[in-house]
Amino acid sequence: MNGHSQRKPLRARPEVEQLKGYSAPLEGRRGLLRLDFNENTLGPSPKVAEAIRAFPAEQIAIYPEYDGLREALIANLESSPAGLACALTTAHVGVFNGVDAAIHAVIHAYGSAGDTLLTTSPTFGYYGPCAGMQGMAIEAVPHELPGFVFPMEAIGAALLRTPRILMLCNPNNPTGTRLPAAQVLALAAAAPQTLVVVDELYEAFTGDSVLPSIDFRAVPNLLVLRSLAKTAGLAGLRIGFALGHPEVVDRVGRVTGPYDVNSLAVTAAMAALGDQPYTDAYVAEVLRARHWLVTEMRRERASCHVAGGNYLLLWPRRSSATVEAELRAAGILVRSMAGKPQIDGSLRISIGTTEQMQLFWQAYQAIDSEP
Known part of the structure; x- marks a missing residue:
């Protein structure tokens, strides 16, 4: 290489060299229904x-x-x-x-x-x-x-x-x-x-x-x-x-x-x-949407867990990786919990508005139907 020997870059601290960094798939999310990162799905106050x-x-x-x-x-x-x-x-x-x-x-x-x-x-x-x-x-x-x-x-x-x-x-x-x-x-x-x-x-x-x-x-x-x-x-x-x-x-x-x-x-x-009234109204809508979705899930005997937060866990009948990929192809993002202790194989679903959750549930039922 132009007469120069190739050198390796300097190593970081041992703690950093051994570290597995936190990463999240943040690219290519615009224009999709974002139910993957527990964000506000409507946007901020005007x-x-x-x-x-x-x-x-x-x-x-x-x-x-x-x-x-x-x-x-x-x-x-x-x-x-x-x-x-x-x-x-x-x-x-x-x-x-x-x-x-x-x-x-x-x-x-x-x-x-x-x-x-x-x-x-x-x-x-x-x-x-x-x-x-x-x-x-x-x-x-x-x-x-x-x-x-x-x-x-x-x-x-x-x-x-x-x-x-x-x-x-x-x-x-x-x-x-x-x-x-x-x-x-x-x-x-x-x-x-x-x-x-x-x-x-x-x-x-x-x-x-x-x-x-x-x-x-x-x-x-x-x-x-x-x-x-x-x-x-x-x-x-x-x-x-x-x-x-x-x-x-x-x-x-x-x-x-x-x-x-x-x-x-x-x-x-x-x-x-x-x-604050805008934020309070959004939170109230999320709670209404969560209640609607959980009611539908339990009616269909879906395997799910819901407690606090603007999210819930859902275990698909099919492979969670397959369901996640097919939902993305349908324009809906969810978060796989693959590899996480106790919840491996589940999907974390962020809760948005009732209308958004209706869109999700319709798509999910078509994708995760019984074989």
């Missing part, structure tokens, strides 16, 4: 689109400013029917480039090589790679069968070994497993040397949030993650929040860049937080 269209072009050249965003989130939470257990300040709120970035920052800030990240199985697939980047050991406790019940006793026993981080997805993706706020608080109180992180991306569909019950002064080892992706329809703009004791929020913020959240995301978030 007020979000108006705010983005009115965004001044000159501000594109300016680094983003976050004035008012944390206050808007706090006001939104305070005005919810459940309210808050204690007053929050802006120091209680961290802003991140999506909850994925918040998860990465939490583990980067608190996890070291040899530490343990405790979680359940199956759960959101990004926790593992983030822990692996830090060289952490991962202890994943299976849900109890039947019904994918939260393994309270086993998690409690594991906490006696003082893992560095306990990561809870509540309700859990993909099983929908729900954990009442009182039990979350009990786990955090029983393990003061463990950072308990509650990923509440799907809380709006169940009302199981810990925020109306918690005083972070009394439980400083609890951190709550929230997003505007699943309900308010801002998945494409990437914005998430972490709420907790100011010292914990500060430490997590130290391992992120100073301008990780872009100006358009801030503008959209402000508009979305200011139009």
Whole structure:
């Protein structure tokens, strides 16, 4: 090669070389019915689109400013029917480039090589790679069968070994497993040397949030993650929040860049937080659509599991890979759970509007009919 010997590229840290990264098939989804990633299937409030269209072009050249965003989130939470257990300040709120970035920052800030990240199985697939980047050991406790019940006793026993981080997805993706706020608080109180992180991306569909019950002064080892992706329809703009004791929020913020959240995301978030009735109406429609679909599935004796969240699990009669591919050919995307413990062979179906679920169910019945 032009007289030069071929050299191998530099190797990354051993933890990264051994890592199997989290990947998701994100290309080629436009124009299809997206029931694969638990997104809002209608789009954000019209007020979000108006705010983005009115965004001044000159501000594109300016680094983003976050004035008012944390206050808007706090006001939104305070005005919810459940309210808050204690007053929050802006120091209680961290802003991140999506909850994925918040998860990465939490583990980067608190996890070291040899530490343990405790979680359940199956759960959101990004926790593992983030822990692996830090060289952490991962202890994943299976849900109890039947019904994918939260393994309270086993998690409690594991906490006696003082893992560095306990990561809870509540309700859990993909099983929908729900954990009442009182039990979350009990786990955090029983393990003061463990950072308990509650990923509440799907809380709006169940009302199981810990925020109306918690005083972070009394439980400083609890951190709550929230997003505007699943309900308010801002998945494409990437914005998430972490709420907790100011010292914990500060430490997590130290391992992120100073301008990780872009100006358009801030503008959209402000508009979305200011139009809670739109989000509430979308959530209500999803719950109606879920009830309709589950009723139809049970009438046809389909093998399914539904609990919390805007999704459910469905076990086809035919090969799940075949059914997934044929649904895609029909213009409908669903997510295969192939290889995941306890749910291998199932499909995760995101719930949209009633009309969208009727389209899905009609296509599914034609594809997964008895031979």
